[in-house]
Amino acid sequence: MPPKPKYTPKPNPMLGYWYKQYFAENRHELSIEPAIASLGLPYRYQHLDLSLKIIMDFAMPTIKLDIEIDGDSHRRVDQIRDDINRAEQLKKKGWTVYRIQNEDASADPFGCIDRMVLELGLEVKRIK
Numbered sequence: 001m002p003p004k005p006k007y008t009p010k011p012n013p014m015l016g017y018w019y020k021q022y023f024a025e026n027r028h029e030l031s032i033e034p035a036i037a038s039l040g041l042p043y044r045y046q047h048l049d050l051s052l053k054i055i056m057d058f059a060m061p062t063i064k065l066d067i068e069i070d071g072d073s074h075r076r077v078d079q080i081r082d083d084i085n086r087a088e089q090l091k092k093k094g095w096t097v098y099r100i101q102n103e104d105a106s107a108d109p110f111g112c113i114d115r116m117v118l119e120l121g122l123e124v125k126r127i128k
Contacts, residue, residue, distance in 0.1 A: 026069070027106065028069050028071070028102040028103075028105040028106050029045070029057055029058075029069045029105070031105055031106045031109050032058075032067075032069060032100065032105040032106075032109040032112060032113070033045065033058070034109065035109040035110045035112065035113040036058050036060075036067060036113060037127075038110070038113070038126045038127050039060075039113065039117075039122075039124045039126060039127070040124065040125065040126070040127040041060050041062055041063065041124060042060070042061065042062055043058050043059060043060045043061075044056075044058070044059045044060075044061070045057070045058060047059035047061075052086075052089050052090070052093070054086055054089070054090075056068070057069050063122065064093075064094050064095040064096060065095065065096050065098065065120070065122075066090055066095055066096070066097045066098070067098050067100065067116070068083075068097060068098070068099045068100070069100050069101075069102060069105050070083075070099050070100065070101055070102065071101075071102045072102075083099075096120065098116050098119075098120065100112045100116070
């Protein structure tokens with residue numbers, strides 16, 4: 001009987017991109033993270049979804065919420081189109097995408113999350 005061939009996984013280019021994103025410190029994302037954590041729900045920072053080939057800034061899998069912190073690049077027409085397409089892909093999988101501008105995330109992180117909770121009708125109690 002011939003030996004079984006060794007399985008060698010093909011490298012996924014998304015993993016390299018995710019690695020760069022995960023370890024690149026974005027001050028706006030870092031400033032809003034305590035406000036997201038205060039909701040008391042499990043979340044993942046820079047969550048990679050290989051099935052869709054996307055990275056979510058803050059994924060809250062238990063309520064299927066993707067919180068995106070957007071900078072100036074998200075105001076470009078091509079990026080707006082990509083963001084809409086991505087949100088539609090996530091919606092098909094039952095996710096909601098909520099976008100917060102960089103400036104707002106840094107200036108009033110807890111206020112941004114309070115507005116999100118109200119706008120989305122989430123039933124959560126903040127951990128103090």
